[in-house]
Amino acid sequence: xxxxxxxxxxxxxxxxxxxxxxxxxxxxxxxxxxxxxxxxxxxxxxxxxxxxxxxxxxxxxxxxxxxxxxxxxxxxxxxxxxxxxxxxxxxxxxxxxxxxxxxxxxxxxxxxxxxxxxxxxxxxxxxxxxxxxxxxxxxxxxxxxxxxxxxxxxxxxxxxxxxxxxxxxxxxxxxxxxxxxxxxxxxxxxxxxxxxxxxxxxxxxxxxxxxxxxxxxxxxxxxxxxxxxxxxxxxxxxxxxxxxxxxxxxxxxxxxxxxxxxxxxxxxxxxxxxxxxxxxxxxxxxxxxxxxxxx
DNA sequence: ACAGGATCCTGGGGGC
DNA sequence: TGCCCCCAGGATCCTG
Numbered sequence: 001x002x003x004x005x006x007x008x009x010x011x012x013x014x015x016x017x018x019x020x021x022x023x024x025x026x027x028x029x030x031x032x033x034x035x036x037x038x039x040x041x042x043x044x045x046x047x048x049x050x051x052x053x054x055x056x057x058x059x060x061x062x063x064x065x066x067x068x069x070x071x072x073x074x075x076x077x078x079x080x081x082x083x084x085x086x087x088x089x090x091x092x093x094x095x096x097x098x099x100x101x102x103x104x105x106x107x108x109x110x111x112x113x114x115x116x117x118x119x120x121x122x123x124x125x126x127x128x129x130x131x132x133x134x135x136x137x138x139x140x141x142x143x144x145x146x147x148x149x150x151x152x153x154x155x156x157x158x159x160x161x162x163x164x165x166x167x168x169x170x171x172x173x174x175x176x177x178x179x180x181x182x183x184x185x186x187x188x189x190x191x192x193x194x195x196x197x198x199x200x201x202x203x204x205x206x207x208x209x210x211x212x213x214x215x216x217x218x219x220x221x222x223x224x225x226x227x228x229x230x231x232x233x234x235x236x237x238x239x240x241x242x243x244x245x246x247x248x249x250x251x252x253x254x255x256x257x258x259x260x261x262x263x264x265x266x267x268x269x270x271x272x273x274x275x276x277x278x279x280x281x282x283x284x285x286x287x288x289x290x291x292x293x294x295x
Numbered sequence: 296a297c298a299g300g301a302t303c304c305t306g307g308g309g310g311c
Numbered sequence: 312t313g314c315c316c317c318c319a320g321g322a323t324c325c326t327g
Contacts, residue, residue, distance in 0.1 A: 002320065002321095003320060003321090035322085059321080074322090075320090075321090076320090077320060078305080078319090078320085111304095112304080113305050113306085114303080114304055115303070157297065173321070174321085222320060223306085223307080223320085224306095224320085225320070242320095263299065
């Protein structure tokens with residue numbers, strides 16, 4: 001899916017197009033259910049509401065309405081949230097249409113694979129309760145060093161799994177996990193609890209550096225992702241390991257490897273990102289032998 | 296507690 | 312051209 005940089009790009013694009021404008025209605029453009037079913041009762045709640053804010057939390061998009069009502073959108077794998085002229089033909093797999101103001105513009109939610117969701121929370125508190133209940137972790141920028149070290153020390157999971165865990169840090173997905181690990185020169189199968197403080201700090205900074213750069217480039221467009229104004233991202237042109245199996249490592253020229261790890265394809269340089277011998281080597285070896293090389 | 300697999304979906308690409 | 316299989320940026324549930 002769109003990961004944090006893509007979601008941030010959508011939010012930045014949508015903010016000037018939505019804040020101060022009114023959602024006048026809701027049209028369900030398809031009968032197919034999203035991950036969370038749109039409740040007809042929300043139609044009346046939305047109608048006539050003025051948009052006060054557009055924000056991001058992890059991979060969630062929060063559209064603030066009046067009286068603390070919040071429209072909450074998750075793009076899943078293939079979700080697109082865009083403002084388009086109402087004269088533009090409605091694309092296939094468009095599920096929800098929110099006409100704006102006098103109806104000359106539409107806010108549209110399109111999602112091919114339907115892993116995404118759109119729902120309405122009646123108050124900030126209920127939304128916050130949901131995030132707490134689902135264990136959503138802190139934002140990756142300015143992560144407290146001690147918090148991060150403690151999280152890593154407390155788990156025997158591999159680094160790849162920890163980075164993908166939205167409860168540890170919110171917003172990182174498969175692409176940016178691989179790119180961050182390369183940036184930090186750490187092997188994705190390293191056990192989190194094996195990292196020393198210097199390595200933990202390196203990874204924490206690498207995540208922030210990679211995500212910031214990706215935001216500057218408006219995220220990565222692999223197939224379905226577009227920003228809030230329909231524009232594609234550019235960061236895919238700067239991938240150093242993701243999707244580059246067999247290509248030379250930009251640091252040392254060794255061939256980039258792709259292995260299945262934590263259920264996801266994981267790309268890394270076998271030379272720059274080595275697993276050092278440690279007290280947990282036995283366990284790590286077990287993980288490594290379980291890996292199945294793909295492609 | 297954690298790994299790993301299956302699941303929810305559609306579409307694109309490769310192999311034959 | 313067509314068919315079949317595998318793969319994909321996420322999250323969640325289940326099993327061992």
